[in-house]
Amino acid sequence: MVPKKKSTVLALGLAALVAGCGHPSNVSKEADHSITNARMSDNPVHTIVMPHDEPVFPPGPGRDEFVTACVVCHSPRYITMQPRFSRSTWLSEVKKMKDVYGAHISDEQVPKITDYLVSINGKRDSGQAPKGIYGE
Amino acid sequence: MHIPSKDLAPPYLGGLILNQDSCLDVRNNPGADSTTGNVRKVAFMNRRRFFQVAGAAGAALMASPRRMTSVLAASSSTRELVRFPEKTEMILLTDRPPQLETPIHYFRQDLTPNEAFFVRWHLEGIPTSVDLRTFRLNISGHVRQPLQLSVDDLRSQFESVSLIAVNQCSGNSRSFFEPRVPGGQWKHGAVGNAKWSGVPLKSILDRAQVKSGAVDVSFNGLDAPPLPSVSDFVKALSIDHARDGEVMIAYAMNDHALPMVNGFPIRLIVPGWYGTYWVKALSDITVLPQAFSNFWTDKAYRIPSGPNGTESPKNLAKDTIPINRFNVRSIFVRPDPDETLRRGMPTEIEGIAFDAGHGIRRAEVSTDGGATWADTRLDPEIGKYSWRRWRAAWTPRSRGQYRLMARATNAIGETQSKEQWNRSGFMWNVIQQVDVRVQ
Numbered sequence: 001m002v003p004k005k006k007s008t009v010l011a012l013g014l015a016a017l018v019a020g021c022g023h024p025s026n027v028s029k030e031a032d033h034s035i036t037n038a039r040m041s042d043n044p045v046h047t048i049v050m051p052h053d054e055p056v057f058p059p060g061p062g063r064d065e066f067v068t069a070c071v072v073c074h075s076p077r078y079i080t081m082q083p084r085f086s087r088s089t090w091l092s093e094v095k096k097m098k099d100v101y102g103a104h105i106s107d108e109q110v111p112k113i114t115d116y117l118v119s120i121n122g123k124r125d126s127g128q129a130p131k132g133i134y135g136e
Numbered sequence: 137m138h139i140p141s142k143d144l145a146p147p148y149l150g151g152l153i154l155n156q157d158s159c160l161d162v163r164n165n166p167g168a169d170s171t172t173g174n175v176r177k178v179a180f181m182n183r184r185r186f187f188q189v190a191g192a193a194g195a196a197l198m199a200s201p202r203r204m205t206s207v208l209a210a211s212s213s214t215r216e217l218v219r220f221p222e223k224t225e226m227i228l229l230t231d232r233p234p235q236l237e238t239p240i241h242y243f244r245q246d247l248t249p250n251e252a253f254f255v256r257w258h259l260e261g262i263p264t265s266v267d268l269r270t271f272r273l274n275i276s277g278h279v280r281q282p283l284q285l286s287v288d289d290l291r292s293q294f295e296s297v298s299l300i301a302v303n304q305c306s307g308n309s310r311s312f313f314e315p316r317v318p319g320g321q322w323k324h325g326a327v328g329n330a331k332w333s334g335v336p337l338k339s340i341l342d343r344a345q346v347k348s349g350a351v352d353v354s355f356n357g358l359d360a361p362p363l364p365s366v367s368d369f370v371k372a373l374s375i376d377h378a379r380d381g382e383v384m385i386a387y388a389m390n391d392h393a394l395p396m397v398n399g400f401p402i403r404l405i406v407p408g409w410y411g412t413y414w415v416k417a418l419s420d421i422t423v424l425p426q427a428f429s430n431f432w433t434d435k436a437y438r439i440p441s442g443p444n445g446t447e448s449p450k451n452l453a454k455d456t457i458p459i460n461r462f463n464v465r466s467i468f469v470r471p472d473p474d475e476t477l478r479r480g481m482p483t484e485i486e487g488i489a490f491d492a493g494h495g496i497r498r499a500e501v502s503t504d505g506g507a508t509w510a511d512t513r514l515d516p517e518i519g520k521y522s523w524r525r526w527r528a529a530w531t532p533r534s535r536g537q538y539r540l541m542a543r544a545t546n547a548i549g550e551t552q553s554k555e556q557w558n559r560s561g562f563m564w565n566v567i568q569q570v571d572v573r574v575q
Contacts, residue, residue, distance in 0.1 A: 045267045046265065047265040048264050048396045048397075051220060052231075052232075074260060075230050081229050081321050082321060089318065100431070100435060101366055102361075102363060103363070
């Protein structure tokens with residue numbers, strides 16, 4: 001009886017785990033606990049599937065450069081999350097990504113990407129915008 | 137701001153759009169019950185479907201729980217709720233890598249549920265699968281006995297300890313800085329309080345037999361940079377800090393395994409210090425005979441060396457130091473911002489306060505914009521690194537607009553800022569203001 005019971009628990013745990021992985025948003029609270037129990041005891045492999053839902057930015061000058069240089073490493077939501085920044089702030093962000101974080105952005109791409117970001121989420125330069133430095 | 141979205145997104149990808157209008161919808165429905173099922177259903181729909189349903193069957197939307205109002209009201213602009221694996225509906229900042237903020241109403245509980253605990257990763261390559269049969273925590277470097285420990289080893293070979301501690305993102309509340317600064321645009325929900333269980337780091341370092349002359353200990357996790365040119369996320373503590381007996385390697389959070397996006401299977405717990413040091417999915421500990429140096433400590437996560445990490449936009453500080461301990465702060469959890477209260481009706485004002493471990497000794501509230509202050513009742517302490525709840529009764533006597541404020545003071549007399557700014561948007565602890573209307 002013991003082995004049978006154990007295999008039932010394992011099966012339930014796996015079912016919950018599979019449900020949790022395949023449909024991450026559909027995990028009920030109960031299933032969450034099953035996952036916890038499963039991976040704590042029976043199932044040594046724990047896997048999740050990340051959702052993929054990124055905004056698509058409109059066409060415009062610089063969009064190709066933005067997609068190749070920026071979106072390769074992070075979601076465009078890193079742009080839309082920000083308040084509207086002046087060109088000087090966006091420029092310093094692009095330079096920060098290039099020079100400090102190690103993004104593959106050529107010198108020629110810097111102004112193109114900057115202009116595109118301003119077109120998406122920019123505002124007029126006030127002249128007193130703080131330089132963005134390693135904001136986390 | 138409009139965020140274009142893919143029309144053909146799978147059903148679970150759609151977020152619930154929050155704005156003031158839907159806030160009113162929820163509020164004006166006195167029959168709203170507190171089940172969460174309907175919210176889940178709404179949140180699962182893609183956006184187009186959501187609006188169809190919202191238009192055609194408003195009654196279904198009306199069933200949103202009342203507790204949602206705090207999220208709705210806290211959003212001065214449109215913010216989206218999403219569900220990630222093993223998480224409940226969270227406020228979406230970014231999806232890749234994920235940054236998810238906790239709705240404030242969860243802070244009405246002393247321990248923040250695992251599924252609602254905030255999420256913040258730096259690098260795109262976050263771990264999504266861990267095999268506990270092969271996962272090892274490696275301890276190496278300036279030690280006599282390098283170790284490779286499985287999670288079972290940590291559970292079975294070391295004495296287990298538990299600790300309630302606040303974890304707060306360095307940039308929590310960044311969106312309140314003026315002028316605005318780039319970075320994760322958090323409101324007040326990049327913080328949580330949990331019971332962490334695991335092994336003191338000291339026990340592990342002792343078993344590894346640290347050689348004399350050790351200076352720093354570095355911590356790396358399973359996350360990986362998207363390009364070789366991007367610095368891996370590695371953080372370090374001094375050897376004395378690492379061996380203080382309080383820094384912990386946690387394999388449980390509120391008595392359950394950590395959610396993957398919160399650092400499964402183990403993460404570093406650094407009580408009283410900002411979350412940047414709480415390395416998730418911890419896999420490598422390296423003891424160093426010299427000071428640790430990398431991008432994430434030399435250039436990122438630094439604060440002006442002056443008081444409370446403050447500087448002026450027009451006169452940036454020349455000297456900066458790595459961010460370290462929490463300052464004192466408090467956060468309203470009740471009433472909701474912009475909530476309308478009733479004249480003559482007793483109201484409970486409630487909040488949480490915490491610091492770096494000295495302990496909160498006083499929390500005061502003002503209901504007149506800071507002109508007068510009154511002490512609140514403090515709940516019993518549940519741990520020196522936990523937050524502490526405060527409560528105050530208030531019966532507004534006349535109609536009108538009121539500005540509530542709250543300020544906390546700790547055991548060594550440190551209190552909150554009146555104004556504050558730094559270029560990276562770290563360590564916000566300005567006295568919070570909540571405007572409410574009394575009818």
